[in-house]
Each structure stands twice: as C-alpha cells, then as structure tokens.
Amino acid sequence: MLKKLIVILGPTTSGKSELGVKLAKKFNGEIVSADSRQVYKGMNLGTGKITKKEMIGIPHHLLDVVSPKRRFSAAQYQKLAIKAINRILKKKKIPFLVGGSPFYIYSIVEGWQFPKLKPNWKLRKKLEKKSVKELFEILKKLDSERAKTIEKNNKRRLIRAIEIAKKIGKVPKLIKKPQFKCLILGIKKPKEELKKLIEKRLLKRIKKGLINEVKKLKKQGISWKRLESFGLEYKWIAYYLQKKLSYQEMILKLQKDIEHFAKRQMTWFKKDKRIYWVKNKKEAEKLTKDFLKK
Template sequence: MAKVIVIVGPTASGKSALAIYLAKKLGAEIISADSRQIYRGMDIGTGKVTKTEQKQIKHWLIDIVSPKTNFSAAQFKKLADKKIEDILKLGKLPIIVGGTGFWIKAVIDNVEFPKVKPDWKLRKKLDRKSADALFTMLQNLDLDRAAEIDQFNKVRLIRAIEIA
C-alpha cells in the first residue's frame, strides 16, 4: 500500500483539527472514516467538520449517503480505496481520519469481505434471538468462524450466520 497517514480516536478528540493542520503543511487531502459523518444531515454529535473547514482542505466521504440507507464497511473500503488512488494520482498525500476502527482496519489491512449480500429478512428474524442462541447456531453452521468471533456481538454473529 502507498503511504497514507491515519489519525484515529474518539469523537471530539481533535482528530479533524490535527488532520487539517497536517493537510495544510503536507499538501494532503482528507478521507473521513466515520460511520456517522458519511450520512447527510447527521451533524449533531458526530464532530463533523464545518463547511468552512471543508473549503480549506478537500474532505472526502462526508455527507454522501442518505440516513435511510444502510452503509457497510465493505462499501466504505471500496470508496476509500478509490479516493486514496485518486489523491495519490494528484501527487498528494491521503490522510484517513476517523473513529470507526473497523472501517480503518478494512482499508489499512486490505480486508476482503465475503460476496454474500445482506439478507434483511433473515437479519430481522435473527435479531430477535439472544447472542447465546446466535452463537450456538453459528457453531452448528461454521465451527471455524465461531472460534474466531466475539460471541457477544450480535451484529457480527448475525452476519457470520448469514455468510455461513
């Protein structure tokens, strides 16, 4: 992977200010890796940079999805990879900034996502079950995947069952 600066941390910890400072000094552009800032209109409580700040330094992947739309780490990775490539072609340095660790990991570690599309009916049905019940189901379907997963994370358990 080409050189990329990554700034991570919790909401309102100064990540964006640092990214803007570095971008000005280094001639960089910023890619937001925040699972809330990606949504249009979600400005309160997300620490989203202001329009003025966005005009000072080019920011990508902010306000691009309707809040009514589901948006996954796989979708983020695809867009972020393209933006990194585009920024590098301009001779600039990409700065990835955000607090959504899995999204950042997906890009930096080049995580490959299963090609299985989300099954919303199945997810709704499985969401009614406890984490223990979901973990047992996963063990019956895919013992290897069950051995590697957080058995208390219902979202990941449901996705693992969906893939199995």
C-alpha cells in the same frame, strides 16, 4: 511499490479531526473520513461531523455519502474510500485516513477481501430480533472457529457471520491484500480527561440542537427503530422523544454509553502494535515528515 497513506485514529472526542486537518494543511493532503455514521446525510451533530469552518479549506471525502434510510456496508465503504484515496494520489497529494471506526480503518489498512455475497435481508430481519447472546450461540453451532475470533457483543458482525455461514457452510478466513503502505498515528487521552471531554462535547452538541437534529430525521421518514440502530446519541434521544425516559436519564445514559464506546474503540486499537501513539502535533509532524521522506 505500495503508495503511502497516513492514518489518524483514536477514540471518540480525542481530537483526530483537528490533527488530521493540521497535518493535511502542512503536507498538502486531503482527508478521507473513516467513520461508520458520518457517511450518512443529515447526521451531523450526533456523529460529531467536522464543519465546513473546521475544515479550513481541506477537502474531505466519504462524508454525507448516503441517506440514513439506506443500508451501507463496510464493503461499500472500502470500495469508495479506496477510489477517493487513489484520486488524491493522482493529484500528487497526500491522503489522510481519519476516523475511529476500526472495521472501516482496517478494511483499508489491511486490504480486507470481503466475501462476495449479496445481503439476505429477510434473514437479517429475523436475526435482528434476537439478543447478542442468542446470535453468538447460533454462530457457535454453525462455525465454531469464527465464533472464537468474533466480537461477542457486536450484533451487526454476528448477523453477517451467521448469514455467510448459512450460505457457504462457514465463514471464510479473512484474506488481506494491502494496497497501501501506512503510517498509523494514534491519539489517546487519560481516562478522566477523556470523560470530561466527552461530557463537555455532549452538552455543547445538545445546546447546538442535537435533539432537533433527531426530530428532523424522524420527520424525514426515518423510523424510531432505524434511529435507535445508529446507537449512542440517536438511540438515547429517540428513547427520550418517545417518552421512554426523562431528559436527565437520557443525558446520564448517553454519557455512560459514549464512555463505553470509547473504551471499546481503545480495546481494539491497543492490540495494534503498528500504531505510534502521539502526544502532540509536533510529534505527529515529525513522524509524518520522516515517513514521507522514506
């Protein structure tokens, strides 16, 4: 019988962390983060990482796992996250997987089996210089089937698919072996409300020292290129610090970029019919209670 896991997902700024903490407190749980940037140490304000105070004593796992200088893959994440979930279950507690990175979330929910291939950094470096359009064309020639299903604008995913196709001829079909029985709760907000929340949160983080956080990371030896590769806050603030755009331009472009990011997250989540979209904490509590009773 599969062990139970509760998943809380949604776009950026929708209130996932807060709901996760409330449910974990009520149902004697612990939280496993599913955020592809919160795994990095020192990237706090930029990733909207939950603070110690906001955790209200609820243990959180998979935050601050690796230095931003190091590369960290979804396969590495999956391995560590499954270990953390099993540790929580061993303590007779309820694991909550909370985040907005679809790739990380579904690697756990669906138990993706990643191809056991060592990364080819030389090839990746070469492909990194190409545009997403060029990468898509390369993949189409190598493996037209995979090209049909891949996210066309996801550079990292395109590079990995090309790398696998070059090594073994074509990207193998994704094998899924779920290890957990999941209840998936989603939070979404009306478009205009989310827009306002994104703006409010961005300005609050700037006030708290977001620009200094990026300066500090640079001082620690993280290159501009690496900072830019993290996207969103790190990318636009890195451009601003390099005097490639003004403060006002940086704020405007960053706001737009975060809005687009939220839209992309929702595009992915909307396809999943297993998600229960909850309107409030009460609804989430009832669904959780019923799921745990079964």
